[in-house]
Amino acid sequence: MPTYEYKCEHCGYLFEVRHSMTENPGILCPECKSEAKRIITGGSGFILKGSSTSSMKDNLTTKCGKDQTCCGNASPCEIRPCER
Secondary structure, eight states, rough: OOOEEEEETTTOOOOEEEOOOOOOOOOOOTTTBBEEEEEOOOOOOOOOOOSHHHHHHHHHHHHHHTOOOOOSOSOOOSSSSSGO
8 A cells, every 4th residue: 555645734733644546535644633645756766667678678678779889888888789
């Protein structure tokens, strides 16, 4: 279940609550028991799962063009891995 941040409209207290994405709970502040509103945050970002580093490297070496680098260097290499 995701964790959401809430802020009390009365006292300004910030806190987190875990609930399902489809649930729309009426959240009360644990400090003053007033209504709290959910704060929209950036989230946790982009997460890769599995052995992604090797597959990403393979993808780069097979799809790079003449003016792109395959290994992440600032300039193209003399002998490129994708031309071997």
